Amino acid sequence: MFDIVRIGEQSTTLMQTNSEAQLIGRGARYYPFEYEGERSYTRRFNSKENDMYLLESLYYHTINDSKYINNLHKSFDKMNLVSENDDDSNYQILSAKVKEGFQRTKVYKRGKLYQNKQEDVPAEDYSNIGAYGVDGKTMMVNVNSSTMEAGVSAAYDNETADVQKTVCAFYKASDRRLIKKAMARDRFYRYDVLSTYVPKLKSIEEFITSNDWLGRLKVVALVSDDSIELSMEERCQIVQKALTKIKEKIKQNYQNKRGTKEFYPVPISSIVHDYSKRVYTGERSQVSESIFSVDMSKKSWFVYDRAIVDHLEHEFISMIGRFVDDNELTKKYDDVYLIRNEETIDGLKIFEFQPGEDGVRHYQGFMPDFILYLADRDQQLAYQIFAEPKGDQLLNKDGWKQTLLESLDNIEVIAENEKIKLLGLKFYLRGDQNHIEEELSNKLGIDYRGFKFSMDKQK
Numbered sequence: 001m002f003d004i005v006r007i008g009e010q011s012t013t014l015m016q017t018n019s020e021a022q023l024i025g026r027g028a029r030y031y032p033f034e035y036e037g038e039r040s041y042t043r044r045f046n047s048k049e050n051d052m053y054l055l056e057s058l059y060y061h062t063i064n065d066s067k068y069i070n071n072l073h074k075s076f077d078k079m080n081l082v083s084e085n086d087d088d089s090n091y092q093i094l095s096a097k098v099k100e101g102f103q104r105t106k107v108y109k110r111g112k113l114y115q116n117k118q119e120d121v122p123a124e125d126y127s128n129i130g131a132y133g134v135d136g137k138t139m140m141v142n143v144n145s146s147t148m149e150a151g152v153s154a155a156y157d158n159e160t161a162d163v164q165k166t167v168c169a170f171y172k173a174s175d176r177r178l179i180k181k182a183m184a185r186d187r188f189y190r191y192d193v194l195s196t197y198v199p200k201l202k203s204i205e206e207f208i209t210s211n212d213w214l215g216r217l218k219v220v221a222l223v224s225d226d227s228i229e230l231s232m233e234e235r236c237q238i239v240q241k242a243l244t245k246i247k248e249k250i251k252q253n254y255q256n257k258r259g260t261k262e263f264y265p266v267p268i269s270s271i272v273h274d275y276s277k278r279v280y281t282g283e284r285s286q287v288s289e290s291i292f293s294v295d296m297s298k299k300s301w302f303v304y305d306r307a308i309v310d311h312l313e314h315e316f317i318s319m320i321g322r323f324v325d326d327n328e329l330t331k332k333y334d335d336v337y338l339i340r341n342e343e344t345i346d347g348l349k350i351f352e353f354q355p356g357e358d359g360v361r362h363y364q365g366f367m368p369d370f371i372l373y374l375a376d377r378d379q380q381l382a383y384q385i386f387a388e389p390k391g392d393q394l395l396n397k398d399g400w401k402q403t404l405l406e407s408l409d410n411i412e413v414i415a416e417n418e419k420i421k422l423l424g425l426k427f428y429l430r431g432d433q434n435h436i437e438e439e440l441s442n443k444l445g446i447d448y449r450g451f452k453f454s455m456d457k458q459k
Contacts, residue, residue, distance in 0.1 A: 017068065021075035094293045095276040096304040096340070107335050108272065108303075112265035113371065113384055114422060115348050118257040121363060123199040125258075128212040129246075132253045136216055139242040141167070143221045163223050167230065167238045170208055170217040178232070179208060182239035188247045197254045214246075255363035259351025263422060266348065268373075273345045277308050301336050308340075312430055313369065316389040319433040320372065323440060332446070335375040341367050350386070352404050362400045368424075374444075381419040383444065387436075390427035402427050 102108050129136045168175035183189040183204070191204050198207070207213045219242045221230070230238070279291045290310045294317075296302040301324050307317055320338050323329070329336050341347040351365035368386040375382040386405055390398060405424025423443050428436050440446070 017071040017075045021072060092279055093276050094279055094291070094306070094308045095274070096293075096306045096308050096342075097274045098272050098303060099297070099305050101300070102272075102303045102337070105335070107337060107373065107375065108269055111268040111335075111373070111375070112420075113268055113271055113339075113348055113373070114263040114265055114420065116259045116261065116263045116351055116353065118351055119260050121256055121258045126198060126254065127200050129214065132250045134246055134249045136211075136214065137218065139217060139219050139245060140164075141219065141221050141238050141241045141245075143223055143238060163225060164220045165223050165228070165230070167219045167221050167235050169219070170214045176208070178235060179239060182236050182243055183208075185236075185240060186243060186247065188251075189243065197250050253362065257351075258363040259353040259365060261353050268339075271341075271348050272303055272339060273342075275308075275342050275345045302338050304340060312389045312391060312428075315430065315433075316370070316387070316428045316436075319428075319436060320370075320387075322433075323437055329374065329444075329446070332376075332444075333374040333381075334377045335373065337373045339371040339373060341369055341371050343367050350404065350408075352400065354407065366401050366404075368401075368405065381421075383421050383423060385440075385443075386422075386424045388425075388427055390429060392429065395427070395429075398427075 098108075105111075125131060168178050170179060187193060189204065189207075191201075194204070194207065195201050198213075201207055201213070209215045219239055221238050277291070291308065292310075292314075294307040294309060294314060295305075296307050297305050299321060301321070302317070307314065309317065317338065324336055324338075347367050348371065349365045349367045352362050368388045370387045370389075372385040372387060373383070374385070386408065388401065388405065390402075406426065408422045408424040425436060425439055425443075
């Protein structure tokens with residue numbers, strides 16, 4: 001049994017609770033417990049009448065904040081994470097089993113997938129605030145009555161806030177007292193804590209004054225009228241909000257391990273397991289209700305008997321099915337399988353080994369949703385192709401993941417031969433099947449539906 005205690009009292013946005021809900025979800029998935037000699041990767045005690053239900057429960061404590069709790073419930077909905085206030089009758093369990101036919105194949109018994117090794121990140125990689133994705137020059141804060149303490153005028157409502165008002169500048173000695181007061185309210189900005197995330201830092205004073213850190217930073221509030229006078233306490237609260245944003249960026253983007261270009265083999269049988277998802281079906285759900293189960297028992301190229309998917313993922317799988325059925329893949333490769341890289345059973349994760357296009361290091365890695373596995377009769381020529389359907393609303397936030405997928409063409413694979421190839425596709429967007437079909441054709445050297453290929457066909 002695990003308890004998580006949220007210490008901070010600051011208000012949070014839905015985006016921030018999404019991040020916290022992901023942490024809770026990871027905590028709920030990690031370290032599957034052993035019971036009666038078996039270690040399970042799925043829930044086993046779904047009835048509250050069973051005392052063992054407690055072993056699959058995680059308790060989350062916070063100061064009474066109705067808006068925060070409401071946002072957290074919305075975040076849980078998006079992840080299909082069950083909370084204590086939910087009625088079990090509002091859920092259904094969707095299960096997918098590895099096909100018995102696939103379990104009898106040489107691919108399942110002896111096949112390999114590849115993931116990259118990790119190495120220590122040198123402290124020099126985090127030598128300035130930009131390495132954490134923080135704009136070191138300007139921090140904008142939307143000021144509204146719901147995020148400020150009582151007594152702050154509703155005139156700061158961010159629906160009408162379009163005037164920029166400078167609150168403080170870290171390079172001004174006259175603002176130093178205000179800045180230190182705001183920092184003192186957050187334990188994260190004590191040197192013993194901050195230095196664990198900023199290993200090159202010598203002192204808090206350096207963090208405040210150095211141009212490598214916050215020495216050039218200006219905090220700007222968006223208000224409705226520039227003539228509004230902010231009290232010292234109001235200014236302090238705004239600086240606190242700016243510091244909270246900086247803290248979240250630092251904690252999100254600091255990793256002491258990073259990926260390498262060296263990939264090592266993992267047995268497919270250790271990645272592909274039966275799994276279940278508990279899907280919310282109540283009125284509150286907006287995202288969960290779109291998750292459904294599709295019969296895949298007749299699709300020999302899909303390793304599970306059912307696909308548990310949302311509409312975009314279903315569209316992607318259908319496109320791959322047409323691609324497999326309509327072209328020369330099955331003529332060229334004896335083994336053609338699409339694997340759902342399921343996060344609930346801790347599937348195959350890859351780690352970024354170079355900064356993304358934004359210059360920020362996202363070394364936490366991620367699990368692409370699907371892996372297309374292709375191999376010839378003796379598995380002497382094999383492709384492992386990562387693919388990820390992505391909603392348009394996540395393109396900017398997850399752009400670094402696409403950069404990582406596209407960089408897989410130039411990596412070292414530790415394998416028995418040199419014909420093991422790893423490829424990554426650009427994100428699959430809604431209605432984007434022609435783009436993916438063309439990209440697959442080009443990378444595999446297949447002339448499909450008139451698409452011209454840019455590489456030599458394998459002999």
